[in-house]
Amino acid sequence: MLLLLQFFVLLLAFISQEYESIAQYVPPYTTMVSPVHKHIDVATPLYSVQIDTLWEITRITPANFLIDIDAPFIWHDCIQQWNKRPVSCPMYRRCIFPVSCEDLQCTKVRSYYSYKNPSCPPETNSSRLPGLGSCSCPVNVMNPLTKSCTQALLNYDDLIVNTTNGRNPFNAFPFSTLNAACAPSSAFKYFPANVTGVMALSLSPYAFQTFFKQAAKKILALCLPSSRNTSAPGVLFYGDGPYYFHPHSNVDITSFLSYTPLLERLDSFGYFIRVNAIVIKQRSIEIPTKATTKLSTTKAYTTLRTDIYNRVVRRFSKVTKRIPLAKPVTPFKLCFRTFVNGTRVGLKVPDISFSLQDGKKWIVSTANSMKQITKYVACLAFVDGGATSEHGIEIGTFQFEDNFVVFDLEKSTFGFSSSLLKKQTSCANFNFTSIKRWY
Structure with a gap:
């Protein structure tokens, strides 16, 4: 039992050091890049951007986010837990650290960026999560396809993209903690298969590109593919380039x-x-x-x-x-x-x-x-x-x-x-x- 406990402590120490080294990493290039996929398994074609997500600190896995140049902030299918531990997250779910209703971020997002509509549920501070027991921060999100309003929980999130020299992806860009929201699976009605989030690329201060403060300029370059061929995706750049396409x-x-x-x-x-x-x-x-x-x-x-x-x-x-x-x-x-x-x-x-x-x-x-x-x-x-x-x-x-x-x-x-x-x-x-x- 003692050996098992020592092993677990060493594992957590290793994870913590790796996490810190990622956060301190300085990318060699200041433009980032992500693949864009076309989905035709829905009523009309839709497009997603593929972003690497950090799953319970120990696992990095890609996820597809619907591209939305109107959304005020990012939201996706995840759950919140106050104490993030590898053993506490349910299998095949992303566990995220929540924003408390007492945090300034909660007040800002609720006041200016959460949807206000009679069909939306009221945003209250009554929601509590196990662990520390602090109040969570409910915010309203709107399904861009159905225009239906759902309540989500604001969180501190970790998303990762690759840097590029304009010709190839280079290194993964270390995440900086950003604000997104965890929405229930029911919020993604009529979404394409395997698309589990909404990527906000709007003019909002909480859009994705605003979190690259020490790197890319606030420039988005988007190229939507005409084919659904996943091996030949379109592309989304964050930053001022350059951008090179074959055969040029x-x-x-x-x-x-x-x-x-x-x-x-x-x-x-x-x-x-x-x-x-x-x-x-x-x-x-x-x-x-x-x-x-x-x-x-x-x-x-x-x-x-x-x-x-x-x-x-x-x-x-x-x-x-x-x-x-x-x-x-x-x-x-x-x-x-x-x-x-x-x-x-x-x-x-x-x-x-x-x-x-x-x-x-x-x-x-x-x-x-x-x-x-x-x-x-x-x-x-x-x-x-x-x-x-x-x-x-x-x-x-x-x-x-x-x-x-x-x-x-x-x-x-x-x-x-x-x-x-x-x-x-x-x-x-x-x-x-x-x-x-x-x-």
Whole structure:
């Protein structure tokens, strides 16, 4: 018994030293990188970022977090325990140290970043956990797919990402403790399989990128893959690069970018830009000045308010009138036949351009405007959002696929490449072959 006790003490001492060495490690590069996966086992495609998580100090394992550029803070499927010990955590669950209701962090997050909605449960200090018996800190989270509100418990969390030299992942970046929340499994209704969290990449002070204070600049670069091939993922960078994709091994992908200002809204942590017009074959469809344009990573297709949508469909129908129409497929209203009498019909459709501030143009080419539904039918991948839609335009993930975009929070600008396919590369062309791992 004495030998067993001595062994256990030595094990804890070793773990403590390793944990401390991780926390003091200084990365050789200041840009971080994570793979991005496409999920099609749900109603509409969704995208997750893969992050290494620390499981009860002793085990590091990857987890998939839904990418949400609106969420105020990170939340995921875990449980809280006051006394973290390897023997106390249930099998296959992540155990996290909680924030007390008496902590300043609890007051801050509750006051400004927890969802306030009549459907949300009240946030009280009555919840107690075993161990020290202190009060926990309930906060409200919202499922971005169902818009349902659930109560979660704020915690101190440990997440790990790799640094990169721009061409490969290099070393794991040591975590700094951040604030996230543990939500029950029921909060993840309609999530893809194996996606067990929400990764906040918004303008909130509690978004993921804000915790890299001693390393990366507040710059997010996102490239969503068009394929669900897990061996060829897309990529998310945290930091100012450089970024290199095959076969352009010596060309920083930022050289392909144009930039437009990011617009702030006091009622949202999301990202907005100004679209002045939608241009189809040299004809401009003017966008009302008060019609906002929001960027989304949880809506699959660009949504247009009805008045804008009808004009876009009318113009697109006119310039594609030689292509035979097909019966509309929900949620789309304009669809085309890709085979007639056994012969394939070429989908020669014009580009659609978002005309932005300062004369910049985000070009939506065929790969991002036409959704192949079946072998025989393809549809214009824009959706009618209704006459009272909150936003005039909400740009969805189908239009982001194989486009390299940068959210530069240092300069409050949004960078966009338009389709990388026209540059003979894609979002799946970052080399995730790891050079070195230290854990």
